[in-house]
Amino acid sequence: MDIESLKSFLAFVETGSFTRAAKQINRTQSAFSAQMRKLEQELNVSLFEKEGRNLVLSEAGLALRSHAEKLVGIHNQAIHQVKRYQDKHPFRLGCPEDYNDKILPLVIQTIQQAKPTCSIQVFSEPSVKLREWLDEGKLDAAIVTRAPDSEEGYWLASDQGVWVTSKKHAIKLHSNNQKETLPIALYQTDCKYHAAAIDGLTKRGTEYQLLACCNTSSALRAIIKQGLAVGAMGAISTCEELEVLTDMPPLPAVDIVLLTGANGHPLLDKSCIEQLTQNSETKKPTR
Structure with missing residues (x-):
């Protein structure tokens, strides 16, 4: 087993997709598939199997994973x-602006403790963009949002979606907690809170005006703080000037994880990853 084949195999473990794994290692999907077939032939086992429409690790693949790592x-x-x-x-570390205050410093602190002379460049973009940059090799790691039922990346924290309004300029709701037309401000459409907020209001029969869609939490908070709209965001992104609204349509919970590039970076070695994981496990909620 050559080391490049094992790196490619772990790229699939990280992404769960031949397509994304191939992008991360800068190969075509056909070349990646051929490399995996050669690895299977060398070991004389099947490393992958179908689970519904998805491709997952077989029992042999799971056994190889720990050795490959x-x-x-x-x-x-x-x-x-x-x-x-x-x-x-x-x-090169990517982090959505939502997590700059509470998650980013913890990750940087762990890396700095492992390597005090490190040099870190931080890029604040939405999770979707950071995944693209990671696949393209523009980042070494990225802090992103994932669905709670996914096992992607290294767990850092959980966040719960909440509805918020301004404490100083709160929008007055009717007795049934609904305005005749409720002005709302949300993240862009690729955000899980966006779709859940629209779906929840629609199912409840609430008339709303989508005042603004923002790609940064600072912009969203500014609009809400001025009393121009109520908004939906993660609890981690709220601030003292915002008040959480109750009796509103439920919003999803999400996990915040660290994704690493296929080629790795000397700063983010095994000991550093273990330290990040240990720090996170002490805060991980029981499901």
Whole structure:
């Protein structure tokens, strides 16, 4: 088993998709598929199997995963020790603006403790854009939102969607907690809270005006704080000037995770990942 085949195999483990895995390692999907077939032929086992419409790891694939992670980890550690100048390469970290205040500092603190001389470049973009940049090799890691039932990435925190209004300029709701036409401000349509908010209001029969769609939490908070609209966002993104509304349509919970690039970066080695995971596990809720 050559190390590149194992890295490609772990790219599938990380993404759960031949298409995204191929993008991360800068190969065509056909070349990636051929590499996986060759690995299966070398081991004389099937590493993947169909589960509904999805492709998942077989029992043999699950067994290979732990060994592949160890072998690639040892390989990366060897590269790290021999080529220490790589530590001076900037670590490119993506993080949605929503998590800049409460999640980003914890991740950077862990990395800084592991390597005090690290150099980190932070890019604030929505999760969808950060995934694209990660696939294109523009980032070394990204803090993103995932669905609670997904196992993608390394768990950092959970967030619950909430409806909020301004404490100083609260929009007056009727006794049934509905305005005749309720002005709302939301994130862009690719946000899970956006679709859930619209769906919830529609099912409740609430008339609403979608005043604004924002791609940053600061813009969304500014509109809500001025009393121009009520909004839907994660509880992590709220601030002291905002008040959480009750008796509104339910919003989903999401997980916040760290995704890493297929090629890895010397700063984000096995020990650093383990430290991030340990710090997160102490805060992980019981489901």
